[in-house]
Amino acid sequence: MKPSLYIHIPFCLAKCNYCSFNSYAGLEGLQERYVECMCVECRNVAAKGQPAPLQSVFFGGGTPTLLSNDQLQRLLATIVSCFDIEEGAEISIEANPGTVNLEKFQLLRASGINRLSIGVQSFNDAELRAIARVHSAEEAKQALELARVAGFSNLSIDLMYGLPQQTAKSWRESLGTALSMGIQHLSLYQLTVEEKTPLEKMLACGSLQLPDEDVIAEMDEITASLMESNGLYQYEISNYAREGYQCSHNINYWQNGEYYAMGAGAVAYLEGTRIKNIAGPEHYCSLVESGQSVEAERERLDKEASFRESVIMGLRLNCGVSCKRLERRYAITLDQVYGTTIESLRARDLLEYEGEYLRLTGQGRVFANLVMAELV
Ligand code: SF4
Structure with missing residues (x-):
């Protein structure tokens, strides 16, 4: 991407x-x-x-x-x-x-x-x-x-x-x-x-x-x-x-893709790492002017954490998250990460498959926060 x-x-x-x-x-x-x-x-x-x-x-x-x-x-x-x-x-x-x-x-x-x-x-x-x-x-x-x-x-x-x-x-x-x-x-x-x-x-x-x-x-x-x-x-x-x-x-x-981000407090996500800039605009300017880094925080997500994030973010989309794309990107499957949780959410009519996509049902959208809490 x-x-x-x-x-x-x-x-x-x-x-x-x-x-x-x-x-x-x-x-x-x-x-x-x-x-x-x-x-x-x-x-x-x-x-x-x-x-x-x-x-x-x-x-x-x-x-x-x-x-x-x-x-x-x-x-x-x-x-x-x-x-x-x-x-x-x-x-x-x-x-x-x-x-x-x-x-x-x-x-x-x-x-x-x-x-x-x-x-x-x-x-x-x-x-x-x-x-x-x-x-x-x-x-x-x-x-x-x-x-x-x-x-x-x-x-x-x-x-x-x-x-x-x-x-x-x-x-x-x-x-x-x-x-x-x-x-x-x-x-x-x-x-x-x-x-x-x-x-x-x-x-x-x-x-x-x-x-x-x-x-x-x-x-x-x-x-x-x-x-x-x-x-x-x-x-x-x-x-x-x-x-x-x-x-x-x-x-x-x-879709949990990569993005650059610039400016005070901006958050970038590149090569599996989230990088947050210093939040205060004045502080940000002083650091740039003195040739120092504006980075405030850096977090490297491991494969499973990034996978879970991709699922949670992707489920916000009505089309859902592509299982094929997940497997291609991470070389792991939903079952390996979530065990029986996905089946349990499907049984409660909160998630469904549509072709290669896993998505929230109409009911799942109403209770989206609950679903996400089980998948986080
Ligand atoms: S204070 Fe500024 S950033 Fe915040 S909601 Fe109002 S216009 Fe938007």
């Missing part, structure tokens, strides 16, 4: 109250240094050699579109000059409403970015305020329209359900608005309350409430029905796409 490249841009306009990602508000002054350091890291990584061309590049964050046009252009030019990128490779960038305009979208498109992933989260202003997003629903719609005007034909939206103040009706409306905007891909995530976030405190003191389980179940039903009637099919637990628009970058993660 060909590798991917992930580029982490850790800057945000403000911190959303549910966010535990490696992202920071108020570091605008560091952006220029950070971009220069990323260009240096790029050259350092590429100098070690690249066995195969990149099949995808993904700019994530944070908010990559907070970088200036000049900074984005410089970073893209450095990546293109350092790495061999496959013809037609998917090159995505995450964009947040409130940080984009037509000129920025046109520059991104002209620089070779061919896929946009826009962090909308909701088309309801009260819900956006409850999670402290910096943009309005109207700004999100405008961002989508501008992206199309700039020539993007592969557009993805992130939406969240289970938000404070959200009802089944408002979820249906947000999904309906997204679908009416002619997008090709939707990532739909249920809100998770992360430790030590402002959201956790607000829920604990009762200033916000989350929808209950019955409402979440109703939202799931609405999602399934609207996706089916609008021609987007589920290809992963949280992801839906029109035919031909699945995200290849993320599919490479779920």
Whole structure:
């Protein structure tokens, strides 16, 4: 499998109250240094050699579109000059409403970015305020329209359900608005309350409430029905796409493929080894500037651990995990690693075989966490 490249841009306009990602508000002054350091890291990584061309590049964050046009252009030019990128490779960038305009979208498109992933989260202003997003629903719609005007034909939206103040009706409306905007891909995530976030405190003191389980179940039903009637099919637990628009970058993660990763806190997976960069952007810059390694952690996975990971990640995909590919890659079988566990999960109608693929059943998707816990 060909590798991917992930580029982490850790800057945000403000911190959303549910966010535990490696992202920071108020570091605008560091952006220029950070971009220069990323260009240096790029050259350092590429100098070690690249066995195969990149099949995808993904700019994530944070908010990559907070970088200036000049900074984005410089970073893209450095990546293109350092790495061999496959013809037609998917090159995505995450964009947040409130940080984009037509000129920025046109520059991104002209620089070779061919896929946009826009962090909308909701088309309801009260819900956006409850999670402290910096943009309005109207700004999100405008961002989508501008992206199309700039020539993007592969557009993805992130939406969240289970938000404070959200009802089944408002979820249906947000999904309906997204679908009416002619997008090709939707990532739909249920809100998770992360430790030590402002959201956790607000829920604990009762200033916000989350929808209950019955409402979440109703939202799931609405999602399934609207996706089916609008021609987007589920290809992963949280992801839906029109035919031909699945995200290849993320599919490479779920197939446990190799990926380079650069920037503060970025995690690469190469030759069976996971390498994590130092998380703080300022610390990252100081290390690069003084010619030191930015590596914070390195973990070599043994064959069985990597096999188990491939199974667990692969089961997130609706097509499941290819048993033939597993055997070719690891020279061991599911039975050798799991004994009778797979048969037991099949007997409980949680897993099934479809040709050479092992996959979650409909019931298995509902209880995916339980299944994964038995296979980890
Ligand atoms: S925009 Fe994204 S990365 Fe930034 S704070 Fe909000 S959720 Fe986190």
